[in-house]
Amino acid sequence: MAMKDEHDTVTKELKIKPTAKTNAQRQREYRERARKELSRIDMRIDFSANRELEDMAKYYTVTKKEMLEKLIKQAHEAWLDEIGTQAYGEWVKKKNGV
Numbered sequence: 001m002a003m004k005d006e007h008d009t010v011t012k013e014l015k016i017k018p019t020a021k022t023n024a025q026r027q028r029e030y031r032e033r034a035r036k037e038l039s040r041i042d043m044r045i046d047f048s049a050n051r052e053l054e055d056m057a058k059y060y061t062v063t064k065k066e067m068l069e070k071l072i073k074q075a076h077e078a079w080l081d082e083i084g085t086q087a088y089g090e091w092v093k094k095k096n097g098v
Helices: 023-037 047-059 064-083 085-095
Strands: none
Touching: 047 064, 064 085
């Protein structure tokens, strides 16, 4: 492999870009991340409930997935407020067989 002459002030260094990932590589990486970070829910819901979810998502300019996650988190917080943290702690222990 030829090296650049140390006295050469004209020739620029060649910057080699890494090769682009293939679609298969990107998809594989996505699936690996998804397995670690996401859960899958497959279900059918009532047409009116879906329309209501779409309305809320459009209003807040988010996806239906993001809207559903937000609603679940809000409902969970309300549930914790309703039952109390002590009852929740006892329920978690019971659920986990402790």
